[in-house]
Amino acid sequence: MKIEQISLYHISMPLVESFETSFGVEEERECLIVAIHSDGGSGWGEIPVSRAPGYSYETTGTAWHISQDFIVPALLDADIDSPEDIRGLLKSIKGHPIAKAGYQAAVWDLLAKMNNLSLQEMFGGSGESVKVGVSVGLQESPEALVERVGRYLEAGYSRIKLKIAPGRDTDEVNAVCAAYPDLMLQVDANSAYRLDSAESIRALDEFGLLLIEQPLAEDDIADHARLQPDLKTDLCLDESIHSPDHARWALDIDACRVINIKPARVGGFSEAIQIHDHCLELEVPVWCGGMLETGIGRAGNLALASLSNFKLPGDISATERYYQEDIVDKNFVLNSDSSIDVPQEPGIGVEVLEEKILDISIRRDSFRSEVQHNIGFGL
Numbered sequence: 001m002k003i004e005q006i007s008l009y010h011i012s013m014p015l016v017e018s019f020e021t022s023f024g025v026e027e028e029r030e031c032l033i034v035a036i037h038s039d040g041g042s043g044w045g046e047i048p049v050s051r052a053p054g055y056s057y058e059t060t061g062t063a064w065h066i067s068q069d070f071i072v073p074a075l076l077d078a079d080i081d082s083p084e085d086i087r088g089l090l091k092s093i094k095g096h097p098i099a100k101a102g103y104q105a106a107v108w109d110l111l112a113k114m115n116n117l118s119l120q121e122m123f124g125g126s127g128e129s130v131k132v133g134v135s136v137g138l139q140e141s142p143e144a145l146v147e148r149v150g151r152y153l154e155a156g157y158s159r160i161k162l163k164i165a166p167g168r169d170t171d172e173v174n175a176v177c178a179a180y181p182d183l184m185l186q187v188d189a190n191s192a193y194r195l196d197s198a199e200s201i202r203a204l205d206e207f208g209l210l211l212i213e214q215p216l217a218e219d220d221i222a223d224h225a226r227l228q229p230d231l232k233t234d235l236c237l238d239e240s241i242h243s244p245d246h247a248r249w250a251l252d253i254d255a256c257r258v259i260n261i262k263p264a265r266v267g268g269f270s271e272a273i274q275i276h277d278h279c280l281e282l283e284v285p286v287w288c289g290g291m292l293e294t295g296i297g298r299a300g301n302l303a304l305a306s307l308s309n310f311k312l313p314g315d316i317s318a319t320e321r322y323y324q325e326d327i328v329d330k331n332f333v334l335n336s337d338s339s340i341d342v343p344q345e346p347g348i349g350v351e352v353l354e355e356k357i358l359d360i361s362i363r364r365d366s367f368r369s370e371v372q373h374n375i376g377f378g379l
């Protein structure tokens with residue numbers, strides 16, 4: 001299959017409510033959407049970056065640059081038989097795993113559709129639905145947080161993740177635990193603490209949390225390895241894991257006992273499956289994280305989360321938790337057992353609403369290779 005054309009869209013979607021974390025507040029979700037066109041059809045992928053480099057150094061700006069100047073030229077006119085080929089073609093481009101993952105995702109979608117298989121079948125997953133939870137942003141006060149959590153429980157979520165930050169941690173967790181003692185609860189610090197200022201992380205050890213996600217810096221697997229032995233609670237790494245190698249290194253030095261797999265953060269679904277398989281072998285549970293993806297990215301995350309070692313509920317919530325209107329034809333809805341159905345149609349399993357994408361595009365471009373046909377150069 002030859003890659004004939006690549007379309008790139010920078011879109012902006014209003015979130016149903018603002019999402020505050022230790023690195024900032026988001027009201028509008030900006031990301032890039034990729035379409036890869038070949039004679040066999042089109043495949044769609046998402047690059048779930050943000051406008052600002054709060055969670056990752058990759059932003060809509062860096063992803064556009066690395067796409068336009070390096071990724072797209074490397075892929076146009078390439079002959080592709082498998083998503084692995086994309087990895088080979090992009091090997092010489094350093095870093096930028098989230099950008100690369102969008103192209104790999106589009107190729108997975110395209111190849112799956114050509115083979116009439118769902119992504120779940122392509123990945124080797126199983127089951128009709130996957131267990132999910134919800135990630136709750138920082139709130140004004142512990143009381144407001146208890147109220148917000150209560151509404152998510154009413155909506156049917158059985159696992160709650162609280163965002164924490166220095167000074168907005170123990171009182172908040174205490175209040176939620178007092179209000180809902182049997183809740184499956186975990187917290188996510190998004191790298192906001194340092195080893196020498198992690199007293200509240202140690203204090204959180206008394207609450208019987210499912211896990212504590214990324215308390216220390218992204219580039220500090222070593223200090224996570226110092227912290228983990230002092231805690232009963234499992235540490236889980238998110239930002240620190242950018243590749244299968246990072247997962248292996250982190251587990252080699254016992255920096256965590258759980259891994260949050262976000263296929264985009266680790267460079268693509270192939271890398272995500274590799275990490276899953278490595279963890280399965282070591283009996284380390286994994287779960288599927290999220291980055292406020294649109295329906296395009298979330299469809300793939302659902303398929304991935306149906307692999308057997310995704311033992312904990314994913315951050316893959318219903319469409320209405322994120323967006324009033326999505327860019328795919330179906331909304332993901334929460335089932336009564338706190339699960340969401342895995343799409344079963346070919347490829348990502350949902351139809352992309354291209355008109356809608358055009359409506360909300362801030363910038364778009366379409367690339368074709370300019371092949372210099374042999375026309376004799378005028379001789």
Ligand code: OSB
Nearest residue numbers: 055135289290291292293315317
């Ligand atoms: O750290 O897991 C995170 C959202 C954007 C970037 C990073 C994170 C998150 C979330 C929300 O926690 C997950 C989701 O529901 O998509």
Ligand code: MG
Nearest residue numbers: 188213214238
């Ligand atoms: Mg996280």
